[in-house]
Structure formats: C-alpha cells, structure tokens
Amino acid sequence: xxxxxxxxxxxxxxxxxxxxxxxxxxxxxxxxxxxxxxxxxxxxxxxxxxxxxxxxxxxxxxxxxxxxxxxxxxxxxxxxxxxxxxxxxxxxxxxxxxxxxxxx
Numbered sequence: 450x451x452x453x454x455x456x457x458x459x460x461x462x463x464x465x466x467x468x469x470x471x472x473x474x475x476x477x478x479x480x481x482x483x484x485x486x487x488x489x490x491x492x493x494x495x496x497x498x499x500x501x502x503x504x505x506x507x508x509x510x511x512x513x514x515x516x517x518x519x520x521x522x523x524x525x526x527x528x529x530x531x532x533x534x535x536x537x538x539x540x541x542x543x544x545x546x547x548x549x550x551x552x553x
Contacts, residue, residue: 465502465503468502468505469498469499469502471511472498472501472502473488473490473494473495473498475488476514476515476516477515477516477517477518477543477544478515478517479517479518479519479544480517480519480524482547483519483521483524483546483547483548484518484519484520484540484544484545484546484547484548485544485545486518486543486544487542487543487544487545488543514534515534516534516535516536517533517534517535517536518535518536518537518538518543518544519535519536519537519538519546520537520538520539520540520544520546520548520549521548522537525537
C-alpha cells in the first residue's frame with residue numbers, strides 16, 4: 450500500500466519536476482553507476498522556481514531535448530545505436546564521471 454501511494458505521488462508530481470527542470474535549464478541525466486549530471490542553482494533561484502511551479506497550472510511542457518552524458522565509449526555507442534541522445538563528456542563541473550580512466 451505504501452509503495453502504491455509513493456508511485457501515485459510520483460506520477461502526480463511528474464509535471465512539476467519537468468516544469469522545474471525546464472525553468473532551471475536542466476536537460477541532462479546520467480545513467481546510474483556511470484556518473485552524476487550536476488546542477489547547482491542558487492538556493493534563492495531554486496526556491497523561486499519551485500514556488501512558481503507549485504503555484505501554476507499545468508501548461509504544456511516544451512519538447513525539451515534531454516541528453517545522456519557519458520565518458521565511456523561503449524556506453525555512448527550503445528546509446529547511439531538505439532537512437533538515444535547521448536554525448537561524450539569529460540568529467541568536470543557539469544558531469545562527475547565514475548570511470549575516470551576511460552579515454553574519450
């Protein structure tokens with residue numbers, strides 16, 4: 450029952466998460482165990498965006514183009530082979546790679 454309630458809440462909250470990401474310019478997500486796509490909005494900016502999203506109705510979200518950053522050639526090639534929007538990226542401020550010894 451608790452798991453079902455959690456899933457229902459996550460589905461209801463999907464629009465607000467997408468809207469907040471769009472407002473903040475977040476459009477990348479790393480795969481689990483590959484790395485972290487890092488974003489650091491200021492606390493004031495994040496609070497303002499969350500207040501705006503929570504107060505608004507649910508207008509259509511733009512056709513935002515998400516990408517998957519990776520520094521692993523094998524992951525990149527696999528994602529490209531299925532048409533996923535991947536990009537090769539070195540570790541840094543916006544992508545914290547777990548496999549630092551992988552050549553680009």
